[in-house]
Amino acid sequence: MLYTIGHGAKTADELTAALRQHGITLLVDVRSFPGSRRNPDVSKEAMPQWLNAAGIAYRHEPDLGGRRKPPTDPIPRDQWWENAAFANYAAHTRTPAFQEAYRRLLREAEARDVAVMCGEPVWWRCHRRMIADLAARDGHPVQHIMPNGSLAPHRPSEWLTSDLD
Numbered sequence: 635m636l637y638t639i640g641h642g643a644k645t646a647d648e649l650t651a652a653l654r655q656h657g658i659t660l661l662v663d664v665r666s667f668p669g670s671r672r673n674p675d676v677s678k679e680a681m682p683q684w685l686n687a688a689g690i691a692y693r694h695e696p697d698l699g700g701r702r703k704p705p706t707d708p709i710p711r712d713q714w715w716e717n718a719a720f721a722n723y724a725a726h727t728r729t730p731a732f733q734e735a736y737r738r739l740l741r742e743a744e745a746r747d748v749a750v751m752c753g754e755p756v757w758w759r760c761h762r763r764m765i766a767d768l769a770a771r772d773g774h775p776v777q778h779i780m781p782n783g784s785l786a787p788h789r790p791s792e793w794l795t796s797d798l799d
Contacts, residue, residue, distance in 0.1 A: 636743040636769050638762040639779040642755035646675040646684040652783050653690055658749045660691045660742060664762065665752050666699030676753070697735035700752065700761035702726040714793045723761045724793065727768060736765070740774060755781045757788075767791055 637656060641649055653661060661681070668678035675684070682692040705712070705725030715721040726732055742748050754760035757778040766776040766788045776788035 635747050636739070636766070636774055636776045637747065637749040637779055637785075638757050638760075638766055638776065639749045639751050640755040640757065640760060640762070640781070641670075641673070641676045641751060641753055642781060643673060644676075645673075646680070649675075650684065650688045650690070652779055653685075653749060654688065655783055656749075656777075656779060656785065657747045658690060659746045660693065660748045661685055662698070662739060662742075662748060662750045663692065663694040663752075664698040664700070664750045664765065665694075666696060666701045668694050670753065695735050695739070695750075697731040698739065698750065698765060711793065714791075720761070720764070723764055727764060736768065739765075740769065740772065743769070743774060749779065757786070763791065764793070767794055 637658060639652060663681065670676045674680060678694050685692045700723055702722040704722050708725055712721045712724040715724055739748065750762055750765055752760050752762055757763050757766065767790050769776050770788050770790045771794050778786045778788060780786050
């Protein structure tokens with residue numbers, strides 16, 4: 635199953651507890667820049683150490699990362715997102731690099747419980763939302779691990795079903 639989580643200001647112990655609570659065995663880091671000036675626990679170098687000690691595998695997946703440049707080939711559907719950063723990411727989801735990483739993520743989520751992680755605590759303000767939209771469209775259930783540890787089922791946006799094309 636596929637989950638999403640945002641690290642926010644959580645410590646390594648708090649993140650580990652949230653992941654264990656939901657049986658996560660692989661954390662896929664979808665940050666383009668996997669670090670934090672305020673929280674050294676969530677650096678690309680530190681995370682594999684404390685996650686592996688907790689029995690959770692770690693992988694950084696830069697091709698699923700956010701903060702994308704404007705596309706050279708925008709389509710009207712991208713503009714469903716009023717936020718330019720989201721529109722840029724929507725365009726990125728059509729690239730071969732994204733598609734390959736996305737298919738790998740779905741294969742892993744079919745075999746075990748996987749969480750995609752970024753820094754933003756809530757899923758609807760993060761590019762994890764679009765990863766979840768695509769997974770839901772493709773028949774994969776998605777749960778979001780909320781800042782308090784509870785689960786919220788994914789509610790797909792209208793991005794993929796809009797008639798803007």
